[in-house]
């Protein structure tokens with residue numbers, strides 16, 4: 001089977017990308033200038049849609065059995081999970097390279113995950129009120145309340161705002177080090193003048209925050225000049241967002 005590559009991304013009322021993990025794949029596709037179509041999926045449709053085409057669930061212990069990003073490649077195969085997708089993209093579309101062998105790639109993925117865990121609880125009410133539409137909206141409220149054992153407002157009160165930023169602090173420091181220390185040259189990227197997957201992952205997180213909370217995004221950009229310089233240098237790969 002051949003055809004256009006399809007990115008299954010989480011639906012929003014604006015029909016534009018917002019969620020942190022699908023942004024990792026989208027930005028990699030944009031970076032490699034690969035032609036693709038987006039299929040927007042509502043949260044409760046992820047599992048039935050992916051099961052129906054035979055995708056095995058994520059490994060035990062994953063946040064969800066079925067998740068976005070998922071990609072259907074032109075040969076008809078499906079791959080779920082941003083890291084697996086990045087590896088396959090690099091195999092099929094070698095240039096420009098994502099430089100996945102750089103140890104910074106793994107570190108950046110971990111840092112982006114930690115930042116998401118620290119700063120997302122504070123913005124969940126805005127995700128519900130400003131981004132999601134039905135049926136995801138009701139599904140998300142119910143699912144997250146069950147997972148966290150409290151309402152999203154209580155969660156934001158407890159773990160968002162200053163506590164969230166405090167939790168993020170050591171990780172922000174590491175991102176700053178990654179962008180400033182031990183580089184070969186003075187470019188804006190983790191490897192200096194050469195962009196790589198590490199940069200794209202960090203910017204996927206920046207882009208998500210920019211789209212869900214202007215205040216948090218501005219605070220993030222004030223943390224260190226290297227953050228804004230990186231985001232600016234990667235902006236060209238965030239433009240296609242639908």
Ligand SMILES: N[C@@H](CCC(=O)N[C@@H](CS)C(=O)NCC(=O)O)C(=O)O
Nearest residue numbers: 019020021063064067068069081082
């Ligand atoms: N490690 C996975 C994480 C994917 C993930 O958790 N994606 C979220 C959206 S940001 C999702 O699909 N969640 C589904 C759910 O909450 O049921 C990856 O990088 O692809």
